[in-house]
Amino acid sequence: MAQTTHGIGGLAYDASKRARPPELNVFVALLLIVAVFEILGRLIIGDSFLFNTRPNVDTLFNVPRLTIIILQVSTVGIIAIGVTQVIISGGIDLSSGSVVGATAMIAMSFAQVAIVNGNPNPKAIFPEQGWLDLPVIIPILVGIGCGLIAGLINGLLIAYTRIPPFIATLGMMVSARGLSRWWSNGNPVSFPTESFAGISNGDFLGWLSFGLFSWKGVNPVLIFISLAVLFHLVLTYTKYGKHCFAIGSNEEAARISGVKVEHHKVLVYVIAGIMASVAALVLSSKNLTAQAGMGITYELDAIAMTVIGGVSLSGGRGSIIGTVIGALIFGVIISGFTFLKLDAYYQEMVKGVIIVGAVILDQWRQRRQAIGG
């Protein structure tokens, strides 16, 4: 017998009928997809997807593969964290991919070395000004400033001209891409300083633990995970998070209740822009170069991750945990297809099916819940 736990006013409340958190379903989906690759791997190529099969290594799991799974979705994952809070508050951000491109180009221009192989840097953007060999904090600040400005423009447009977020961020998407092409006439910007390259390729864990641990090349993962934890806390425990959900589920109600909807929206898009610029710094540092075409379709991948993770496109529902699992599903699929030595084209096709499937499942679950009570 399920008895009342904390019903108010004498009503019975059956705790066993409580709905499972949607993240759990997404997590089960992740495990299922991993299991499918594990089984297919053993059947088709006689190798394990998840577990270590190399004789000279003494770990249970295939650690390099697991690392790569997270590593390859870290950049887009960082964007997806920002996009999650945008979508929860009832908006959408199509500009993040282009903001990545523009930020990477501009920030990289302030991170170039003066001398390459004994010669002056041929790719230097600001040689006359002497802006070379600058400390790493300058490109970082410039980059974050780019994201901040892009987000601020998005946010101000959406909050005060009341145009739909789709349109405002579509405009930013096109313009920011134009900016990144114009910046160096379409040429890549390369030869970053060692400290800038260290953002992604350094040994942050070693530095933090005074050399006790060493784990090079996983900085993007660390940045992704720390930001995910931070934003999970922000969305769950702060006023900001509560207002995101409130605005996403009923903007008018939030306004009448005294939530400063316009201020909040500006802040939401500014944070999304900053997250895109962080992704740009990580990506350009990892690749040691910035190109005008960087980040194309990243905005869509980020939206897909959030949607797979159970974030409702109509706002009001979702979580960072869901988005992180959504990102992992992406990573597993990419990694799994490579592992099975299947063509990359199949990847794209399956990714599309999973995005649509995730939304159908979510809709179906919502409906069932509404009927079942």
Next chain:
Amino acid sequence: MSDVILRTEGLTKHYGGVHALQDANFELRMGEHVAIMGDNGAGKSTFVRQITGVEQRTGGKIIFNGQEVHFKGPLDAREAGIETVFQNLALADDLDVPSNLFLGREKVWLNLGPFSILDFKGMRAATEKALLRTAVKIPNLSNSIRKMSGGQRQCVAIARTATFASKLIIMDEPTAALGVQETAQVENIIRTLKANGEPLIIISHNMRQVFDLADRIVVFRRGRIVANLNKHETSGQDVVAYITGAKTGTEYADAA
């Protein structure tokens, strides 16, 4: 006159050429429950929107709690102590009960500006207390509003107004979309408010409800107040006559 909580003098609202509200003189005393009745488009909701600051009046005076007020928006009215249950509920469907109760005025555990950390325990305790005070029945506080019945939602909306109000509660057709039992629950809350001596303005089309809950009935017709009736000195037929225009109060003869 010190026990008058709200008074309007010559309150007028024009939408372009439409005179939605004309020269409304209204008075509400401490602890009094007044019902506003009238046909669709008679100016009831317009009247409420002027008082709550949702719209800006064209002319006239509003005196609340002894002072003339000029609310720039619903927030101002709220801060002054006027709480409104709107027809469209104004709840955030995806939030749970405490979050809705405290939306826009959250209790904060650690103040960090917009990123202030919320005091969940405090809000939950205050919610339980508020719900007990208004005798609202909710099975599970942490359920989102979306999963609740119309009656429960309405109760949450009313509990919210009753928690913070302070000086005056306005309800715009609080039971219009509810079933029999749910209506009874909402009416019980209103009786509790009466017992607590909290003044209330209720807009309703339900004659039985009005005679049950209100002390006084004010009838609107074509943007004007046409009758101000004491419940004990009038009847349903009488009120209908005023609503339809078959009859007009002597003091309002010019309004007909």
